[in-house]
Amino acid sequence: MQTMLTIKLISRGDPRRSVHYGLTDLFHTASEQAALLALPGVQTVSMGSAQVPAALLVLPPEPGSPERISPGALGEAVTGAHGKGAITGSICMGAFDLASTGLLDGRRATTHWTAEQSFKSQFPRVKLDCSQMLVDDGDIVTAGGMMAWTDLGLHLVERFLGPAVMLNTARLLLADPGGREQRFYATFHANLGHGDAPILSVQHALHAAPQHKWKVAAMATIAKLGERTFLRRFKAATGENPIRYLQLLRITRARERLESTTDTVSQIGWDLGYSDINAFRKVFLELVGLTPSEYRRRFSPRARRLTG
Numbered sequence: 559m560q561t562m563l564t565i566k567l568i569s570r571g572d573p574r575r576s577v578h579y580g581l582t583d584l585f586h587t588a589s590e591q592a593a594l595l596a597l598p599g600v601q602t603v604s605m606g607s608a609q610v611p612a613a614l615l616v617l618p619p620e621p622g623s624p625e626r627i628s629p630g631a632l633g634e635a636v637t638g639a640h641g642k643g644a645i646t647g648s649i650c651m652g653a654f655d656l657a658s659t660g661l662l663d664g665r666r667a668t669t670h671w672t673a674e675q676s677f678k679s680q681f682p683r684v685k686l687d688c689s690q691m692l693v694d695d696g697d698i699v700t701a702g703g704m705m706a707w708t709d710l711g712l713h714l715v716e717r718f719l720g721p722a723v724m725l726n727t728a729r730l731l732l733a734d735p736g737g738r739e740q741r742f743y744a745t746f747h748a749n750l751g752h753g754d755a756p757i758l759s760v761q762h763a764l765h766a767a768p769q770h771k772w773k774v775a776a777m778a779t780i781a782k783l784g785e786r787t788f789l790r791r792f793k794a795a796t797g798e799n800p801i802r803y804l805q806l807l808r809i810t811r812a813r814e815r816l817e818s819t820t821d822t823v824s825q826i827g828w829d830l831g832y833s834d835i836n837a838f839r840k841v842f843l844e845l846v847g848l849t850p851s852e853y854r855r856r857f858s859p860r861a862r863r864l865t866g
Contacts, residue, residue, distance in 0.1 A: 563600045563718055565614040568635060573618035577649055577707045581616065584711040584731065591726040592719050600719070614645045614714065617652035619704055633659040640697070647699040647714070649707050656700070657681040667700040668693045671744040675797070689741040689847070702740045708733045739847045742856070745813075746806040752795040756781035760792065760800070768808050769831035774800060809845050812838075816854040823850040 565585060567578055582602050589599025615636060636659050640646045648656040653669035654677065656662055663683040671688040678686055687693060691702045692709045694717075701710035712735055716724035728735040750761060760777045777800050778788035792800050808830045815826045827838035827850075842850050 563598065563613050565600060565602045565616060565714070566639075567602060567616050567618055568632065573620050573652075574650075574704060577618040577704060581618070581707050581711050584708065584727065584733075585715070587730055588711075588715040588719060588723055588727045591723045591730070594726075595722065597719055597723065600715070613643075613718075614647065615639050616710070617646075617648040617655050618707070619650035619652045637661060645697050645699065647701070647710060649701045649710055650704040653677065653700050654680070656698075657684055661698060662700075665698055666693050666695045667698070668702045668740070669700065670703050671740045688744070689739055691738045691740050703743070709738060741845065741847045742853075746810045748803075748807070749796050754791055754795045756783055756788075757792050757795040760788075761796070761803075764800075764804055764807060768804065768811060769829060771831060772800075772804055805841055806845065808832075809842055812842060812850065813846070813853065813857075816850055817858050823854075826850070 565581075567573070567581065585600040585602050589601070592599045617636070632655060636646060636656065640661060646656065646661060648667075648669075650670050651673060653662070653667055654673075657667070657677070657680070662681065664685070666685045666687060668687055668690045669677050674686065674688040677684070688702065691706050692713055693700050694713065699710065699713065701707065708731075712724050712728055712733060715727055725735060727733075748761060748765070750758060752758070760780050763777075763780055764772065774785055774789065777792075778785045781788050781791075783791065789799065792798075792803070796803055798806065812826050812830055815821055816823075819826075821829075823839070824835045827835045830838070832838035832841075839849055842848075842853070846853060848856065
């Protein structure tokens with residue numbers, strides 16, 4: 559006889575209540591749907607239930623900025639349960655707590671896209687991918703944004719109770735059953751506070767005229783540096799090579815126009831320096847995860863009014 563799956567929500571402090579109660583409700587709904595199919599359900603236990611054995615541990619996010627912590631009692635509880643076979647997961651900034659235990663070293667994971675640089679600096683051994691909403695690495699599952707608890711919850715329901723229970727649960731909760739990526743929502747924020755004046759002068763030039771057909775040689779000339787030195791210092795200052803930086807800048811401008819204007823995709827591409835509109839669509843899809851038209855349908859208020 560199959561037994562009920564126990565999921566423990568564990569935290570070092572007071573977690574986001576929306577996440578805690580949202581997950582609890584989602585798993586309760588999934589249990590009701592599983593019962594209709596004569597399947598075992600899911601029960602959640604509180605953070606304080608340290609002695610309750612669980613098949614799954616989930617670390618929700620907590621209010622405030624992420625900071626490095628010493629594992630302490632939380633780390634011992636998480637690594638101990640993981641060592642006994644429990645699958646371990648995190649949501650949003652909960653990945654910082656999970657990474658502090660060492661369990662993410664050398665493993666694939668995600669966290670909120672705004673915390674990418676902070677996370678990488680604190681946990682360089684983790685293979686972080688903030689373009690993904692959810693990363694399932696087998697025994698460890700991590701979800702990106704705070705509202706990604708819905709993605710994690712539905713993913714776990716599908717994994718342990720099957721696709722039928724997951725789809726029925728998603729329908730009842732009016733939740734998207736999957737397919738989202740963080741890069742749909744992430745925005746490019748240029749680092750202008752690095753203190754390297756020659757590189758900053760190039761950034762200012764790129765921001766002033768992103769449509770220009772920029773070459774690395776021209777950028778190096780503005781910086782008054784040799785090309786190799788320029789490339790090295792640009793990467794160190796901004797975190798990107800200059801060509802990718804320019805693409806990110808252009809696509810950010812394209813997203814703004816797709817959201818707020820009715821300009822055609824071709825017009826936007828041409829205005830931003832893409833003479834080949836297919837190349838523009840390809841770059842947009844690579845960086846955002848959606849085509850320009852798909853992005854407009856999803857994020858433009860004008861497009862929603864026209865199709866609503």
